[in-house]
Amino acid sequence: MGCEDVFAGAIRVILFGLNFSTLLAGGVLLGCGVYVKISVNEFTDVDDVTAIDMTAYFLIALGSLVVVLSLFGCLGACLQNHVLLSFYFAFMLILLLAEIAIGILYAVEKKTIEKQIDDAVKQRIDDYGDGTSTLDQAIATIQTLLECCGYESSLDYKISVLAGLPSSCCKGEPSFCNLANAYKDGCKTKINAFLGSQSMLVVIVICSVVVMELLTMLAACYLRKRELDDVIPEPYSY
Numbered sequence: 001m002g003c004e005d006v007f008a009g010a011i012r013v014i015l016f017g018l019n020f021s022t023l024l025a026g027g028v029l030l031g032c033g034v035y036v037k038i039s040v041n042e043f044t045d046v047d048d049v050t051a052i053d054m055t056a057y058f059l060i061a062l063g064s065l066v067v068v069l070s071l072f073g074c075l076g077a078c079l080q081n082h083v084l085l086s087f088y089f090a091f092m093l094i095l096l097l098a099e100i101a102i103g104i105l106y107a108v109e110k111k112t113i114e115k116q117i118d119d120a121v122k123q124r125i126d127d128y129g130d131g132t133s134t135l136d137q138a139i140a141t142i143q144t145l146l147e148c149c150g151y152e153s154s155l156d157y158k159i160s161v162l163a164g165l166p167s168s169c170c171k172g173e174p175s176f177c178n179l180a181n182a183y184k185d186g187c188k189t190k191i192n193a194f195l196g197s198q199s200m201l202v203v204i205v206i207c208s209v210v211v212m213e214l215l216t217m218l219a220a221c222y223l224r225k226r227e228l229d230d231v232i233p234e235p236y237s238y
Contacts, residue, residue, distance in 0.1 A: 008226055012077045015219045018212065019073030022066055030063030069095070076220065085224040092217045096210070118151070118188070125156045131166060140168035146194070147171065148187040154179055156186070 037056035069091050076084035129136055143149055149169035150156035157165060170177035 008223065011219045011222060012080070015216060015223065016074055016077040018216055019070040019077065023070035023074060026063045026066030026070055028063070029059050030067060033057070033059030033061075033063055073216065073220065077223065080223070080227050082224045082227040085220045085227070089217055089220045089224065092213055092220070096213050096217070099210070121151045121188075122156055125151055126158050128157060128166065136166075140166055142187055143168040143183070144173065146187055146190040147183055148185045148190045149183040150186050151188050152186040153184075154182045154186075 033056050036059065037053070069088070072084050072088040072091065075081065076088050124135055125139065128139065131137065131140060143166065149165065154165060154169060165177045165179070165182050167173040167175065167177050169182040171181075171183070174181075
């Protein structure tokens with residue numbers, strides 16, 4: 001066994017290991033999505049389960065995509081099949097291009113996207129009900145965790161609510177909460193501060209994912225070429 005065979009074997013093991021890990025992660029995502037979808041009917045105290053449904057479908061779709069993609073990588077590396085490796089490389093290339101397109105789109109439309117998010121959240125806070133809907137509970141959870149009130153400030157809540165703000169707007173969630181004892185900071189400030197403090201970690205994670213995708217694509221391309229060289233005989237020389 002030559003050095004090239006040892007190198008190809010190592011590449012095959014690494015490609016299989018990486019894809020087996022992502023296969024397990026995809027299975028977990030898929031299982032969580034199915035569990036949330038099955039359990040959605042148990043939320044009898046929640047009026048609006050649309051957000052839970054959307055979350056379940058997103059997890060199922062993402063989990064399925066990761067599982068299928070990882071299976072192509074695992075089987076292609078294990079069976080040394082150039083067709084499976086070709087499909088894997090093509091899917092990874094499409095995924096990488098999609099990620100780059102999303103990144104460029106966000107960079108170009110950042111201000112527009114942020115304004116749309118601002119308007120949507122402000123509208124949701126303005127429509128805050130009795131706190132029983134899914135979105136109301138999500139807002140309350142965010143306010144409790146980040147110790148904030150409203151999106152930009154507690155004044156985001158409509159006049160009828162200001163006399164008695166949601167209990168999550170006050171420390172300790174008292175039975176009665178008003179402007180006098182409510183958190184002074186809006187959640188937008190707290191969220192931006194949190195994301196700013198984690199920006200380096202986010203960049204490192206994104207770069208690591210991109211590097212891993214490039215490495216697996218190069219590995220699949222190398223193994224595919226090697227398998228094709230073994231399948232296609234060299235022309236006879238006279």
